[in-house]
Amino acid sequence: MSSHVEPYTISVPEADLDDLKQRLQLAKFPSQLECASPEQDSWEFGVPSSEIQRIVKYWKDGYDWRKAEAHLNELPQYHTDIEVDGFGALDIHFIHQTSSKEGAIPLLFSHGWPGSFIEVTKLLPHFGGSGDYPAFTIVAPSLPNFGFSSGVTRRGFGLKQYAETCHKLMLKLGYSRYGEISLSSLQFDGRRCSPPSSTVTQGGDWGYAITRAMGLLYPESCKASHINMVVTEPPSWYNSPGLALKHALTPYTKREQAGLERSQWFRREGYGYNFLQSTKPQTIGTALADSPVALLTWILEKLHDWTDSYPWTDDEILTWISIYWFSKAGPEASVRIYYEAAHPEPVHGVPYEQFKTYIPGVKLGVGHFPREISIVPSTWASALGPVVQQTEHDKGGHFAAWEVPEAIVEDLRAMFGKNGPCYGLL
Numbered sequence: 001m002s003s004h005v006e007p008y009t010i011s012v013p014e015a016d017l018d019d020l021k022q023r024l025q026l027a028k029f030p031s032q033l034e035c036a037s038p039e040q041d042s043w044e045f046g047v048p049s050s051e052i053q054r055i056v057k058y059w060k061d062g063y064d065w066r067k068a069e070a071h072l073n074e075l076p077q078y079h080t081d082i083e084v085d086g087f088g089a090l091d092i093h094f095i096h097q098t099s100s101k102e103g104a105i106p107l108l109f110s111h112g113w114p115g116s117f118i119e120v121t122k123l124l125p126h127f128g129g130s131g132d133y134p135a136f137t138i139v140a141p142s143l144p145n146f147g148f149s150s151g152v153t154r155r156g157f158g159l160k161q162y163a164e165t166c167h168k169l170m171l172k173l174g175y176s177r178y179g180e181i182s183l184s185s186l187q188f189d190g191r192r193c194s195p196p197s198s199t200v201t202q203g204g205d206w207g208y209a210i211t212r213a214m215g216l217l218y219p220e221s222c223k224a225s226h227i228n229m230v231v232t233e234p235p236s237w238y239n240s241p242g243l244a245l246k247h248a249l250t251p252y253t254k255r256e257q258a259g260l261e262r263s264q265w266f267r268r269e270g271y272g273y274n275f276l277q278s279t280k281p282q283t284i285g286t287a288l289a290d291s292p293v294a295l296l297t298w299i300l301e302k303l304h305d306w307t308d309s310y311p312w313t314d315d316e317i318l319t320w321i322s323i324y325w326f327s328k329a330g331p332e333a334s335v336r337i338y339y340e341a342a343h344p345e346p347v348h349g350v351p352y353e354q355f356k357t358y359i360p361g362v363k364l365g366v367g368h369f370p371r372e373i374s375i376v377p378s379t380w381a382s383a384l385g386p387v388v389q390q391t392e393h394d395k396g397g398h399f400a401a402w403e404v405p406e407a408i409v410e411d412l413r414a415m416f417g418k419n420g421p422c423y424g425l426l
Contacts, residue, residue, distance in 0.1 A: 005172070008077040008093055010069050010148065012326045017065060020292055020325065024060040027293045029053050043304060047297050055300070056293055058314050065326075068319040075121065079148070082168050084161050092169055093117075093148035093328075094141035097124060101135040105200055105416055106175040108166055108214075109140035112205020113334055114299040115399060116147045116323045122405035132418040141169055143210075144329075145336055151329020158340035160350040162206075163213035167221065176221060200422070202412065204229040204400060206337055212355035215362035215385070224422050226365040226389075226411060228400045231374045232356040235383040239358060247379040255368070255392055259375025266373045270305055273298070277338035285332030288324075295331050296321050306398035308371035358385055363422055365389040365415040367407065371397030388421035389414065 032049040035042055042048045076097050081089040095117055098104070107127075109120050120140045129135025142149040144157065144165055152161075170176075201222060203211040208229045215222045235243035252260070276284050287294040299321055303312060324331040341352040364385045368375065370393070378390050391411050396404040416422050 005078050005080040008079040008148065009073055010077070012065065012069065016326060021060055023292050024056055027056055027291075029056075029293075043301075047301050047304070052293065052297055052300075055296065055314055055317065059292070059296070059318050063315065063318045065319075065322055068315070068322065072118070072319075075124075080169070080172060082165050082172065084144075084157075084164055084168075087152055087154060087157060087161065090144050090150040090152070090165065091328075092141055092144070092150070092165060094139060094169060095120065096137075096139050096173065097127075098137045099127070099129065099135040101129050104129065104135040104137045106170070107136045107138050107412075108170055108201045108211070109138060110162075110166060110201065110203045110207035110210045111140075111143065111146070112203070112207045113146075113337065114302055114320075114324070115205060115402075116320070117142050118320065118323060119399060119401045123401055123409060126405070126409040133413050134416045134423075136412070139170060139173060139175070141166060143206075143337075145333035146327060146329075147323055148328050151333040152336075153333075156340070156345045156349070157336070158344050158349040159209055159213045159337075159352065159355075160217065160344075162210045162337070163217055163350075166210060167214055167218050170221070200224040200226070200416065200425075202226040202228070202408070205398065206341075209341065209352060209355050212359060212384075213350055215359050216350070216354065219361040222362055223425055224363040224365070224415070226367065226408075226415060228367040228369060228408065228411075229372055229374055229398065230366060230368075230376050230381045230384070232376060232380050232384055234377075234380055240383045243379055243383050247377070250379065252377055255370070256375075256377040258370065259368070259372075259377070262371070263373070263375050270373065273302070274338060277335040278342040279339070281332075281335045281339045285335060288335070289330050289332040292321075292325050295325060299324065303399075306371070306373050307403055308369070308395055308397040310397065310399070310403045356384070358383060360385060362386070363388045363425065365411060365422075366391070367400065367411045368392045369396035369398075369400050369404075369407070370394065372400075373398050 029052060030049050033045045075095050077093065078096050079091055079093045082092045083089050111117060111119050117140050124138065127136040127138060143162055145151045201211040201214065204227065208227050208231065211225045215225055235247050237244045288298060300317060303317065324334065344351050362385055364387045366381045366387060381387060381390060393407045396407055401408050414420050
């Protein structure tokens with residue numbers, strides 16, 4: 001395994017661009033199921049055929065990947081080998097933006113599906129630190145099977161292994177203790193700064209589960225986490241009798257009632273992808289690997305349904321999708337995390353359900369967003385661990401770091417800044 005950390009430049013071969021254009025040229029589009037009345041939303045059935053045809057035409061004839069690639073290459077990108085127990089050395093791509101300020105907080109950002117390291121880019125300019133605001137050093141990997149990191153085709157690479165990869169990356173960079181954040185990383189100026197002795201993390205989607213796994217498996221290193229998605233159940237009388245009593249006696253607020261309705265809608269109308277990816281990842285993987293139109297449609301539905309009326313531009317959408325299409329392991333690799341989380345191996349795996357329970361020792365901040373796909377009452381979130389901060393935001397959805405980056409920044413500043421509940425923790 002190489003001990004070196006080397007700069008990374010995204011450089012998609014011209015032949016791959018030609019192949020993409022040919023596939024787009026030969027695309028066949030489906031007929032459209034019509035609405036019964038003008039009041040119905042045509043997105044109710046999935047992505048409208050007319051919308052896909054419009055974006056595919058722009059992808060083929062107007063979108064400039066080289067321009068997007070050059071913009072991404074302005075980020076401080078690196079790669080290095082990480083040895084994962086039982087799986088050998090994986091080449092891990094990551095963003096690493098350090099701060100020269102004394103006491104800067106190392107922050108690990110872990111994305112989820114269908115996101116990538118790109119989600120953190122809107123946060124990066126805000127972590128320099130000033131006045132009462134803390135400075136952060138950001139580490140944001142492409143998770144294995146995503147983006148420009150290695151893929152894994154052997155069975156058994158589950159949440160434990162994702163957590164191990166992120167943990168060992170932080171150790172290799174010199175951050176022996178850290179807090180967790182499931183985002184991406186800041187810009188690196190080429191100077192090697194003396195790392196603080198501990199760090200923090202933030203995460204949503206699978207980043208939520210991975211950062212929780214890091215707190216569970218590496219409590220000596222992971223000291224605090226902030227999450228912007230919560231997947232859990234009501235507090236139980238057995239594990240949290242005090243919270244269970246509070247939950248039983250306290251009526252839900254309007255936010256909590258609306259959130260539970262949103263969660264129920266998602267389970268009823270938007271959960272099909274999860275069942276498929278959790279049970280037959282190879283089947284959907286074939287479509288994603290072969291057809292850029294299938295990949296675009298599969299992910300665009302989530303970008304539309306899971307956000308809070310975010311005004312996506314075509315260039316944003318296509319850069320987001322192209323990172324998957326040009327990914328090192330192929331777009332099909334990204335869905336395997338669902339199967340592995342749902343079918344953990346007895347020895348190597350950590351059951352996903354374990355992250356819905358109380359994890360001691362890791363201070364926890366929670367951001368609640370109204371158009372998230374899993375929204376729970378505050379008492380439910382309080383049962384996850386030593387919760388020190390809960391913030392209710394009036395706008396934002398599943399991709400909060402991209403949709404409303406200022407909200408994530410405000411949460412982190414309040415949590416770790418002067419007079420915050422985690423000030424001086426690291």
